Amino acid sequence: MQVQLTRWGNSLGLRIPKALKERFGLVEGEKVLLAVEDDHIIISLPRARTTITDLVADLTHDDLAQAFDWGPDQGRESVE
DSSP, X not given: OOOOEEEETTEEEEOOOHHHHHHHTOOTTOOOEEEEETTEEEEEOOOOOOOHXXXXXXXXXXXXXXXXXXXXXXXTOOOO
């Protein structure tokens, strides 16, 4: 696919065609990564960031209980 560069202040801008916009779910204002490999310019999407909320969303009480080994019970405590 060939596109034309346009002036944007002192820089050059590149328009992303609608087909690519829709294929990759791009929206205005979204940030992308630019990289150079040999004589190629590569435009890629940043990896999705995982939040702590996402990581623990599906944890259950049993998952947490198995995550730690406190050793055998001592005295009168009871671990369920």
